[in-house]
Amino acid sequence: MGQQRGEVPPIRGNVPGSYAEGVFRDRHPVLVRQVRDALPYSPDRLQALDRLLEEAIADKMQPLDASAHDFRTWLSWGRPYLRGRWTDAPFLWAESYFYRRLLEATGYFDDGPWRGVDPFEPFKRAELAGSVVDEELASLDAVAGLPGPEKETALLLASLWGNRADLTFQVMGELGEEKSADLVADDSALLWSLLHDRPPGTVCFVADNAGRELLPDLALIDHLLTRRLATEIVLHVKPQPYFVSDATPADVLAALDRMTAAPGQAGKAGARLRQALRSGRLTLRTHPFACAPLPYADMPDSLRDEFASAALTVTKGDLNYRRLVGDRMWPTDTPFSEVTAYFPGPVVALRTLKSEVLVGVDARTSAALDATGDAWRTTGTRALIQGRA
Numbered sequence: 001m002g003q004q005r006g007e008v009p010p011i012r013g014n015v016p017g018s019y020a021e022g023v024f025r026d027r028h029p030v031l032v033r034q035v036r037d038a039l040p041y042s043p044d045r046l047q048a049l050d051r052l053l054e055e056a057i058a059d060k061m062q063p064l065d066a067s068a069h070d071f072r073t074w075l076s077w078g079r080p081y082l083r084g085r086w087t088d089a090p091f092l093w094a095e096s097y098f099y100r101r102l103l104e105a106t107g108y109f110d111d112g113p114w115r116g117v118d119p120f121e122p123f124k125r126a127e128l129a130g131s132v133v134d135e136e137l138a139s140l141d142a143v144a145g146l147p148g149p150e151k152e153t154a155l156l157l158a159s160l161w162g163n164r165a166d167l168t169f170q171v172m173g174e175l176g177e178e179k180s181a182d183l184v185a186d187d188s189a190l191l192w193s194l195l196h197d198r199p200p201g202t203v204c205f206v207a208d209n210a211g212r213e214l215l216p217d218l219a220l221i222d223h224l225l226t227r228r229l230a231t232e233i234v235l236h237v238k239p240q241p242y243f244v245s246d247a248t249p250a251d252v253l254a255a256l257d258r259m260t261a262a263p264g265q266a267g268k269a270g271a272r273l274r275q276a277l278r279s280g281r282l283t284l285r286t287h288p289f290a291c292a293p294l295p296y297a298d299m300p301d302s303l304r305d306e307f308a309s310a311a312l313t314v315t316k317g318d319l320n321y322r323r324l325v326g327d328r329m330w331p332t333d334t335p336f337s338e339v340t341a342y343f344p345g346p347v348v349a350l351r352t353l354k355s356e357v358l359v360g361v362d363a364r365t366s367a368a369l370d371a372t373g374d375a376w377r378t379t380g381t382r383a384l385i386q387g388r389a
């Protein structure tokens with residue numbers, strides 16, 4: 001057995017020059033200002049957002065208000081970190097707490113006019129309405145005409161690279177247009193073998209972002225259902241707004257509306273998916289643990305049982321990858337199977353690299369990529385498909 005989880009330190013933002021440091025120092029203040037400006041919040045909400053902005057800039061965390069419904073839960077999760085520096089807490093924990101505090105500042109859980117108002121909805125709506133989406137949906141017409149294996153590759157890569165459409169990145173204008181087609185790891189053969197070479201069962205699809213990532217995810221899901229590669233698909237989305245663009249049930253409905261209204265194959269796929277929701281072949285799931293500041297290794301039995309009963313679990317995106325492998329300073333050649341040995345069923349991660357954690361890549365490959373001088377681990381220009389049967 002390799003290094004135990006406890007021996008490998010968690011990634012924190014208190015390493016000068018680290019990606020995590022930049023998230024707290026640069027990204028979060030920008031994000032609070034963008035949220036503040038995106039909706040006509042009342043003076044009390046604006047003052048709360050300004051206080052959060054001051055906290056972010058001062059790198060000093062405050063606890064949730066004692067009246068918060070989940071005050072004790074967050075106290076149990078974060079007693080050692082609260083009132084400390086954002087950058088001294090584990091990156092995964094602190095970033096998740098930041099988004100919980102952002103919802104507190106906007107009044108998302110409070111009685112009053114802002115209850116349930118997604119602070120990121122203006123960003124999500126703008127992305128979904130964009131003409132780029134028209135083009136991406138139209139591309140399904142070409143995909144539909146491809147031979148089986150090529151079609152599956154096209155659908156899988158569209159879902160994988162859809163993860164680059166991440167509003168936390170676009171906030172900083174960090175996404176370039178040109179994307180490398182190189183994967184640093186490619187277990188796609190394992191994914192298709194798990195789907196084609198075994199009797200169909202339930203597939204848990206743990207979604208990430210709404211909009212331009214969710215649309216290709218839904219196209220892939222439609223394919224799995226249409227080809228009967230899954231008897232049922234459980235689409236896990238977030239119970240509340242999270243990490244700017246993480247998908248909620250409302251975002252799934254908005255994406256389905258966008259698909260169904262489109263001409264050609266996209267419209268047909270949208271109609272099939274709506275019918276699949278009605279028939280129960282496609283189910284939305286919003287487990288509370290989806291927004292917990294913890295790795296999946298700490299998941300509750302209720303979620304563990306769901307993944308254990310699935311023929312395959314697919315996780316999308318960088319944050320889910322961090323939670324799946326543990327957001328730690330792993331040597332990159334740490335085997336994916338080793339750090340996911342706790343996971344109770346076959347699992348495949350589809351991820352564009354947008355933070356520093358990485359496993360399952362041999363030292364020579366990562367050294368060669370480091371030698372390029374590119375920030376290949378954190379700019380979304382590289383991706384991976386990593387799985388374990």
Ligand SMILES: O=P(O)(O)OC[C@@]1(O)O[C@H](CO)[C@@H](O)[C@@H]1O
Nearest residue numbers: 166168208317318319320354355
């Ligand atoms: O899970 P996603 O959407 O692929 O990526 C989310 C994410 O990359 O955005 C943060 C930066 O704000 C990262 O720390 C985090 O992992």
